[in-house]
Amino acid sequence: MNKLFIWRTASVTRETKDTVTIHFDTGSQPFDYKPGQFVNLTILIDSKPVTRSYSLCTAPGIDPRPAITVKKIEGGLMSSYLVDNAAQVAHWQVEGPYGAFTAPSETKHLVLLAAGSGITPVFSIAKQVLHSQPETNITFLYSNRTTDDIIFREQLNRWKEEFGARFNMVHALSQQADETCLCADETIAGRLNRLVIKKLLKKYVAGELDHSQFFICGPSGLIQLHQEALAALEVPENNIFSERYLPEETAPPVELPTQMFEVMLHYYEQSNLLEVQPGFNILNAALTDRIAVPNSCNNGTCGKCAARLTAGNVVMKQNYVLGKEELEAGMVLLCQSYPLNDEVTVEIG
The missing domain is CATH 3.40.50.80 (Nucleotide-binding domain of ferredoxin-NADP reductase (FNR) module)
Incomplete structure (x- = not known):
């Protein structure tokens, strides 16, 4: 079960000139995860909350504390900040763990x-x-x-x-x-x-x-x-x-709709008709209407806003979490999905 945690910085290890490993003090809260999973981290940068997804580099039962490794990416707001200032971060808002990219139970x-x-x-x-x-x-x-x-x-x-x-x-x-x-x-x-x-x-x-x-x-x-x-x-x-692990820099830009479309959102036995304005994704529209849709990273990496498309057509701007079988089953990420017609219906849960 995914939970929200508040962690502190235990230590920071320099791995390379542009990479650090951040070890966390989880306090008294237990944190159960599998090798290969990731968490969503939120910190304040210039007084504004910034959220990114980072994989855990540690293994439960072997390492005493969970840790992430961050490599500075050119133009990357959070990665650049953490590589230079991680030790100064007093509190981390942590959500997770997420991900199915995990260790096999047994293989030759x-x-x-x-x-x-x-x-x-x-x-x-x-x-x-x-x-x-x-x-x-x-x-x-x-x-x-x-x-x-x-x-x-x-x-x-x-x-x-x-x-x-x-x-x-x-x-x-x-x-x-x-x-x-x-x-x-x-x-x-x-x-x-x-x-x-x-x-x-x-x-x-x-x-x-x-x-x-x-x-x-x-x-x-x-x-x-x-x-x-x-x-x-x-x-x-x-x-x-x-x-x-990194967006494809040469990927062709996605052509987004230039007109408003209506979307039917089914969530917790309630049906909500959303007006999705040009340039806005379905998650944007839901949050604007004060519908508490599960979400976290807003960049297509955590999968928390995944929903099933049951009618209509959408275009996803990017996707770094849904696999081939999930896509074929109609799963979409609301934070990356833009409606292409008025027939779009999505279901959460």
Whole structure:
């Protein structure tokens, strides 16, 4: 059950020049989560509340405190603030945990494919599996620009030393590699491509591709690249799990409606007729009418405002949480959904 918490800052660890890990003091409140899940954090920046979603990098039962890892993104309001000022944040409003990108209960071989700050949830998953599933082997392919950009570098080195053949660590560095400070099975220089990925997977997951689970986290381009390589290797789709970590910068802009449409919203046995003005999404219209629709992130990442579209057509501006099956079942995110006609009907719950 998702709850609202007020946490304090316990400590801040510098991971790289533009990345920090923030450890939280949860007080006396219990916090139950699964490796790979995320929380929505709200803090005040210039006296205004700002909310963002961040994955937990810790594993329950192993780490004493929950923590997140934040990498500064150019133009990112909250990430830039936290990397420079996290220790000064007195209170955090925390909502969650959320997400189904979680550690498998059991698998023969776990393959983790990540880039940059996309390591955060898969690092949590790897930690849990290494310590609680001794029969599971892990292959971790992690992409960065340079050695200095590798988040959790020292911990990854220690895992390789501690778990040996159970933990295959492969770094892919597109600009510069200093192998003297890496404890890894292999370091790839240059950008990844499908051929390189296929060769690596054949090498480290030979004979186990059909019995392995693949977790991919990073920008949309990286996810697509890995998915194409896995498809070429005929890996079953239901063995592949992905989570986008950054919006696709080259994604074509969505054409939004330029006129007002009416939307029927069914929520808690009540029916509400909304007038959705041009430039406003369905969530905007509901909140304007003082309908307490569940919501949090407002950027398509947490899934709290998910609803079922039962009639009409909408366009979603972006979606980083609903999977293929959910979309096919008619699920939409109200914070990203814009009606395209007057026949739109959505149901919550």
